[in-house]
Amino acid sequence: MRIGNRDFAIGKHTYVMGILNVTPDSFSDGGSFNSLERAMSHVKEMIEEGADIIDVGGESTRPNHVQITEQEEIERVVPIIREIKKQYDIPVSIDTYKANVAREALKAGADFVNDIWGLKYDVNMASVVKEYDVPVCIMHNRDNTEYGDFLNDVMEDLKESLEIAKKAGIREEQIVLDPGVGFGKTLEMNLECVNRLEEFNRFGLPVLLGTSRKSMIGLTLDLPVTEREEGTMVTTVMGVMKGCGFVRVHNVKANVRAIKMTEAILKANGNKKK
Template sequence: MAATIRSLRIGGREFHWGARTYVMGIVNVTPDSFSGDGITDLQAAVNQARQMEQDGADLIDIGGESTRPETWAGPGLSAEDELARVMPVLERAVASVTVPISIDTYKAAVAERALAAGAAMVNDVWGLRQDPQMAATVARAGVAVVLMHNKPAGGYRDLIGEIAADLRQSAELGRAAGIPEDRIIVDPGIGFGKTREENLEIIKRLPELRRLGFPLLVGPSRKSFIGKTLDLPADDRLEGTAAAIALSIAGGADIVRVHDVKAMVRVARMADAIVHT
C-alpha cells in the first residue's frame, strides 16, 4: 500500500488531496462518443474547453477514441488517426485555457506527442497495461498519470478486492518504469467491463479503495448504469450523474470526471461543504 499522498503539482497548479474535490471536464474529439457529446469541429471543441474552464473545471481531459463497447470490440483507432483528431484541439486548448490539460489515451505515441505539445497529465484507461512503452513515456515526461481499472471480460468473484489488486499491479508497472508514487492517481473504471450492479457497488464501497493510498478519480458521468437505473438516454442523465458524483465524493473521490461541468461543480461544492468541513 502506498503512503497516503497529500498533494501533487499538475501543470503548474497544486492539487491538495482531501481539501476539496477537483472537477475534470471531458472533451471528446470523436464522432461516436457513448455520451453523445462527441465533437469533430476544431473550434467547437476549443470553445467547449474554454467554457469548461469558465464553468469551474480544474482540469480538462481531451480524448480522441470512443469507449463505446461496440467500438472497442473492433481493432481500435490507430495512433495516427487518434493524433489527427486530438492534436489540433489539444494544441489550441493549451494556448487557450489556463487549467492543466490531460490527454486521454492508452497509446504511448499519442501521449508523447500530446505531452510535448503541453499536456500535463496522461489518463490511461488500460492502466499502463495495453502499450508496453506507456509507463516509460510518462516517466520520461515527469507528469502525473491516471491508472484506470479495465477488465472487459468481467466475471468478478471479489469485485473490490480484484479491482484493488489490479490497480496495485498497474501502480507497480509505473513505479518500475520510474514514475514516482506521488504522481499516480487511480480510477476504479466505472462502466468498463462491469455490470450495473457492480458499478453501483463500486460507488458504495469507494472507501475501501481509498486504502490503496493513492488519490482517487471517479468517472460515473452519463454512464450506462445510470441509464439502466433510470431508463434514460445518455443526454438525459444529469440528475443520475449528480447523485453518483455526490456519493462518490462522500466515498472519498479526489477528482470527478464529468461532461456537465457547470452543474457538477455546484454538486461538488455542496458535497464538499458536507464532507470536508
C-alpha cells in the same frame, strides 16, 4: 499533487475534470466537438463553469467501439491540445491508452495521462509517462467480467498496474487511481464500486471517479444518455462524501455546484446554542 502549473489539494477538495471528446462517435457527445472551433468554444464554456482540468479524448471507448489508428487519434487531439495551451492557463489531460498518442500529446503540451487500461495495454506507456515526468491516472479495466471476489480482484488488478508504474520509475505522488466504472463490470458491480468507493483510499492515492452519463445510470433509471445528469450528480456527491480527489464529467456547471453544496454541508460544524 501538482498537475501542469497548478497544485491540487487532494483530501481538502474534489476537483472537476471536464470531458472534451473530439470524436465522431463517443456515446454521449460524439460529433459535437470534433472541429477546432467547436472544441475551443466548449473548452471556454467548461473553464468558465469551473473546470479544473480539461480531458481531451480522440477515440471513443464506449462499448463495442471501433479502434482507430494512432495517427488518426494524434491528428484529432494534438491541434486541440496545442490550442488549449495557447489560449488558456489550465491543465490538460490526454485520454488515451496508446503510448505514441500520449507522447505526441505531451509534446503538444498535455500535463497528465489518463489511461483506461492502467498501463497494461501498451507496454511503452509507463516509460512515456516516466520520460515526461507527468501524473498518470491508472484506471481499472479488464476484458471480461469474471471475478472470484469482485472488489478484492479489482484491488489486485490495480496492484498489478501500480507495480508496472513502480518498475518504470513513476513516482507514487504522480499517480491517480480510477475504479473504472463502466469497464469490465456488470451493472451490479458498477453500483458496488460506487457504494464502496472509500475502499479505494487504501492505496493512499487520489481517486478519480468517472461515471458521467454512463450505462450504470441509464440502466438503473431506464433513461437515455441525454437524461442522465441527475444520476451523474448523485454519483458525484457520493464521490465527494467518500473522499474522491477528482470527478470526470460532461456537465461541468451542475457538478461544480453539487460539489460545492456537498462540501459546505460536510464542513459545517453546526450552530450550537450558548
